[in-house]
Amino acid sequence: MTWSVVFVAACLAGCSAQGETSPTSVDQPSVVDASAYAAVLTPFLPAPDGDERPVVWITQLGTEPISLSDQVDMIAELAATHDLRFVDDPDAAVDDQEGDLRDGGLLLGIGTIRHESPHTVRVEVYSHRRRVRAELLTMSVGDDGWRIDGREVVDPEDLVLDD
């Protein structure tokens, strides 16, 4: 019985190791880290209203998921002013009946930041299921961290939500 439990534990540990999407990004420094994503978010964040921290839902547009440690770092970095909530399925952020964002929030779909220069990333901003705008940001990294060099409004592709 003990061995069977050890076996199950070993299997589950194996599953766990497989399930970790990017283990290196958690433990090793990466070019595209939480500060890069935080820089992408900044221009789109709603202004805080008094003591209320606006809710910002975040979902991934690209194929490269934002690692758990990056998510935690972003939440911690903006905790004082914004309530960041990451969702796997963007529909989880939208009220089924009205199409508004839950908790009066805003949904940001963030694409994968290109690792090579120019570092471009696509962002889609949803204030309602049917109200969307999209921008393509060009970024660079310097001694003072990540910054946005250019913003270009592009046609929304409704990558996150559709009817």
Added chain:
Amino acid sequence: MDGASTVAKSSTPRISSLTTEAGVPATREGPRRRGLADGARQWALGPPGIDRLTLAHCVHSAAEAFFTVSMAGSVFFSVSPDAARPRVLLFLVVTLAPFLVMAPLIGPLVDRVRGGLVGTMTVTFVGRCCLALLLAENLRSLLLFPLAFGILVIAKTYTVARNALVPSLVADEQDLVAANARLSRTATIVGGVAAAAALALYSTTSGTWTLRTGAVVYAIGAITAWRVRPVAPILEPVDADAYVELIQPDVSGAVRDMVALRASIGYALFHFSFSLRAAGDPAWVVGAVILANGTGGFVGTIVSPFLRRTMSERSMFTAALFGATSAMLAAGVAFGRVTLVGAVFVLGLAVSVSRRALDATIQRQAPHARRGQVYAGIETWLELAWVIAACLAVAVRVAPWIGVLALASFLALVSIAHIRNRVGMGLLRPVVATPLCDRLLMRAETLADHHFLDEAVVVALAALRECERQGCDTGISSEERRLLLSEIDSISPEQAARVIAQVRHHVMHRS
């Protein structure tokens, strides 16, 4: 042993003698009020001996409420469920390790070291106090996961130690079932009040301050746990009787059913924690599910005594399993927040009722297994089932309603196995069609297979005697039998096998 008995006597003074010695003026109102107060105290805390454990368990329940509420302010509810899943799974697997170690080691600790369990309980409170203080500073960092799961593991260790301690705190004539029911009932009430206080504190301050307050409550728990004093004498090492009792169909069936129900609760709590969040449900829905489970458990402690009066323990298991299966099935078919909370309430109720039924079964049919060592072993397996099912819930990503239907299917299978087992036992019991000597021979062979050689030979000789009573000439003289019985303590497997083979020959050819 004498010393222990003296301790037991001195630490269990009768309520009446205490009130007499109190020297309160002899008015009519005084004794009546004292009587009411004593009655309320007995209802809530139990008789002297177990009252201190009840108090410690109430503090544990309150501290856990503060810990649970504080988690609402943690980063767990902000990160995406899929990102958190591997890490939660990893730490859940890590929690298995202590139980693998504990299963074989806890026995000597439980039965041979006086105060070993009390010490273990105290250490679990101190450990959780330290971890809660650390966690309060790390609610929004990755350290949340190891620290929170550290508290979870220690809480499980506490549960095993506490449940193993209960039999040594109730005198023989007292009821283990009643004691466990009282512990659950009072602790749930205190936990509910503490949860309300924790919610108020959380909404006015933060998760950090809620957890710091929880750490203070854990520290108080350490003091109350340290004051628990076992009243039963030190126990001799457990002999084989306790383990033989556990393999009785009624007892092993009850343990099996309880393991399945504990696993269901572990699965349900973790599955809903992830799947509801992934589906966009707010944190309060997860809170409502946890609350429904606790409320079901509380209601179970109230209805169990009534159920015990009207049905057997086995029927209580049947009702619990079928009730939980039906509720989960209904919730899966008509999935919604209300049906889900209702189904989890019924599941919590079923687990609570089954727990009382298990205690009653062990108390009635396995008196030796009541002892700490064996009882702790059962508790360990129950907690393991919970953790393994929780791992499964985290590893498999499915929509909430699919999870509910999967749980309903599992419970349905367990219910079918339960009924099959029950019908099978019903068929086994009135075995009048099988002659007694055949049955005794079968039993002797089973005992020999389990290496209970002396018992096997005695039963085999009884089969022989029964065979002779039916007019069969066995040819084994009384002198041979006496000789065999005189050397029974040192009988070898070969000798036992020879005797049983000989008896089998006579039984088979008796016609």
